[in-house]
Amino acid sequence: MISCHVCHTSVYYGTLFCPECCARVSEDSSSPTNALPAGEAAELIPPKPANSSHAPLASTDRIELRVAGNNVGIPLFGQQEYILGRAEKGQAVIPDIDLNRFGAHEKGVSRLHCHLRFERNSLLAIDLGSANGTFINDTRVLPDHPAMLSDGDILRLGNLIIEVIRQIGGQ
Amino acid sequence: MNKPSSEQEPLYMEVHVSRPVLRALDEPQVLYAMATIQPTQQEGEQVPPPLNLSLVFDRSTSMAGERLDTARVSAESILTQMRPQDKIAVVTFSDRAEVLLSTELRLPVPEARQRLSLIQASGGTEIYQGLSAGVNQLRQVRHPNSVDHVILLTDGRTYGDEAACLQLAEESAQEGIEITAMGIGDEWNDTFLDSLATKTGGQAVYIDNIAALGPFLQQKFLGLGQVHADQVVVEVETTPGVTLHSAFRINPAPMPLHEGHMLRLGSLFAGNNITLLMEYLVPPITPMDSYEISRLHLGAHLAKRATNLRTILSLSLPVVSEPVPAPIPGSLLAAVRNVNLARLQEKALTDAQTGHLNLATTRLERIATRLFEMGEPDLANTVLSESSQLRRTHSISEKGKKAVKYGTRGLVDPKHGGRLR
Numbered sequence: 001m002i003s004c005h006v007c008h009t010s011v012y013y014g015t016l017f018c019p020e021c022c023a024r025v026s027e028d029s030s031s032p033t034n035a036l037p038a039g040e041a042a043e044l045i046p047p048k049p050a051n052s053s054h055a056p057l058a059s060t061d062r063i064e065l066r067v068a069g070n071n072v073g074i075p076l077f078g079q080q081e082y083i084l085g086r087a088e089k090g091q092a093v094i095p096d097i098d099l100n101r102f103g104a105h106e107k108g109v110s111r112l113h114c115h116l117r118f119e120r121n122s123l124l125a126i127d128l129g130s131a132n133g134t135f136i137n138d139t140r141v142l143p144d145h146p147a148m149l150s151d152g153d154i155l156r157l158g159n160l161i162i163e164v165i166r167q168i169g170g171q
Numbered sequence: 172m173n174k175p176s177s178e179q180e181p182l183y184m185e186v187h188v189s190r191p192v193l194r195a196l197d198e199p200q201v202l203y204a205m206a207t208i209q210p211t212q213q214e215g216e217q218v219p220p221p222l223n224l225s226l227v228f229d230r231s232t233s234m235a236g237e238r239l240d241t242a243r244v245s246a247e248s249i250l251t252q253m254r255p256q257d258k259i260a261v262v263t264f265s266d267r268a269e270v271l272l273s274t275e276l277r278l279p280v281p282e283a284r285q286r287l288s289l290i291q292a293s294g295g296t297e298i299y300q301g302l303s304a305g306v307n308q309l310r311q312v313r314h315p316n317s318v319d320h321v322i323l324l325t326d327g328r329t330y331g332d333e334a335a336c337l338q339l340a341e342e343s344a345q346e347g348i349e350i351t352a353m354g355i356g357d358e359w360n361d362t363f364l365d366s367l368a369t370k371t372g373g374q375a376v377y378i379d380n381i382a383a384l385g386p387f388l389q390q391k392f393l394g395l396g397q398v399h400a401d402q403v404v405v406e407v408e409t410t411p412g413v414t415l416h417s418a419f420r421i422n423p424a425p426m427p428l429h430e431g432h433m434l435r436l437g438s439l440f441a442g443n444n445i446t447l448l449m450e451y452l453v454p455p456i457t458p459m460d461s462y463e464i465s466r467l468h469l470g471a472h473l474a475k476r477a478t479n480l481r482t483i484l485s486l487s488l489p490v491v492s493e494p495v496p497a498p499i500p501g502s503l504l505a506a507v508r509n510v511n512l513a514r515l516q517e518k519a520l521t522d523a524q525t526g527h528l529n530l531a532t533t534r535l536e537r538i539a540t541r542l543f544e545m546g547e548p549d550l551a552n553t554v555l556s557e558s559s560q561l562r563r564t565h566s567i568s569e570k571g572k573k574a575v576k577y578g579t580r581g582l583v584d585p586k587h588g589g590r591l592r
Contacts, residue, residue, distance in 0.1 A: 013196060
């Protein structure tokens with residue numbers, strides 16, 4: 001038996017989706033997600049930026065994700081939704097934003113970790129049953145509960161820290 | 172992918188599986204198989220088979236007004252499009268049934284219309300009365316090359332005769348008569364109509380908006396007049412120890428299939444295929460070159476040729492000690508995901524009916540989360556709304572229940588455009 005990593009229901013080997021929560025079940029051990037020691041991630045979280053405005057996000061805004069320690073912004077442009085994770089060879093579903101180049105594997109990012117979606121002028125984050133969790137400003141995003149992202153929020157996938165940056169009116 | 176050896180048959184079946192190999196394990200394992208049945212080639216200019224169609228309309232008091240008017244107008248429209256080889260009956264029922272138009276006597280359209288104009292709403296809903304009369308109309312004119320179909324339309328619940336209806340559906344299936352069961356509004360018994368239709372390989376349809384009735388009947392009528400094959404059935408013969416855990420028709424008209432190994436799949440419409448998803452539970456096994464999981468016996472009635480087809484496909488895979496990573500076909504993955512959602516909502520609705528409210532709301536919220544992820548916010552919000560109502564009032568509305576059930580089921584149809592992101 002294998003265990004669903006979201007609701008911990010035991011399912012038979014070969015099961016593709018958990019019958020209790022419909023999360024994707026994977027028994028593939030070719031590139032498992034690194035399990036992080038408890039408490040390790042919390043120590044790495046920077047304080048939330050003082051200039052966080054908590055303003056709602058508009059679809060006309062230019063929004064970027066900026067991984068901590070990296071100056072390159074990842075624009076969220078042209079799609080209504082994005083899956084963040086790690087792309088691996090042979091993976092049936094690949095994420096829209098592959099975080100491998102930011103050391104995602106070492107930092108405990110799952111292959112399909114988090115879903116971002118624009119909805120009614122809001123940007124929502126939904127954890128996809130990741131092994132090491134999705135956090136917004138150190139508050140865990142539960143797999144069953146979409147959470148709103150605001151300008152300046154710190155989105156953390158496992159130990160990978162990402163800042164959400166809004167540039168008003170696309171400037 | 173498994174294919175039958177001969178592609179000379181007018182139909183062939185191909186099967187995609189979730190893994191290219193089974194794994195040697197000392198515990199059971201799951202394997203998914205998606206079978207697609209399709210015509211081998213175009214049938215050319217053969218004459219389409221004759222259609223024998225029984226329209227069975229509920230005329231109980233609750234059908235008065237727009238519902239019955241729309242049904243009448245839809246029937247009239249079909250009458251004007253009948254081909255010379257078609258035979259159509261119109262049966263109405265309340266506490267008893269009346270045959271307004273018989274398959275045995277084709278009336279001129281004006282006279283047929285005049286008869287339909289006499290339909291009056293009154294009385295209760297005894298479905299067996301109407302269904303029995305409708306099936307008998309087909310029995311009187313059945314022919315080896317005909318396609319025989321009942322379309323039942325009701326807006327209410329039948330009491331005391333459900334078992335008789337289901338028995339009649341079993342008999343109809345044996346005789347090659349398929350039933351489409353349509354429920355209008357919110358008060359009809361979805362579980363019952365699902366069972367009724369599934370037993371014959373047919374379809375249960377939720378008509379939320381009466382305006383959708385006419386176009387649906389029109390499409391159904393045209394489709395039935397051009398079927399490539401009907402009475403398509405797959406009998407699943409499993410190897411001892413292997414269990415067929417579940418089966419679901421993906422396309423056309425997504426439906427859970429009746430329990431058992433005889434999977435009735437209905438009609439194969441021209442230009443389409445039939446797809447079903449099977450979930451097997453394989454017992455503990457040791458390494459071997461080839462392990463036969465099941466044999467799939469495909470049967471169908473080829474109305475154009477007035478013959479029946481039977482062919483067999485063996486589903487076998489090697490068994491190895493170590494896992495072999497391989498991509499899963501996207502269509503199979505999407506089908507498993509969507510069927511899983513449809514099954515979870517069935518469980519949630521059963522929980523709600525049996526008083527397990529916390530479990531029901533938890534399951535509904537999990538479904539909503541997945542629907543949001545899949546880009547289905549409208550359906551997700553409907554599910555959340557029903558979950559909230561359940562939490563507040565300890566009950567779930569009939570309308571909400573059907574919206575969740577048939578909305579979730581509708582995601583299974585690939586034409587819906589369900590995506591794996």
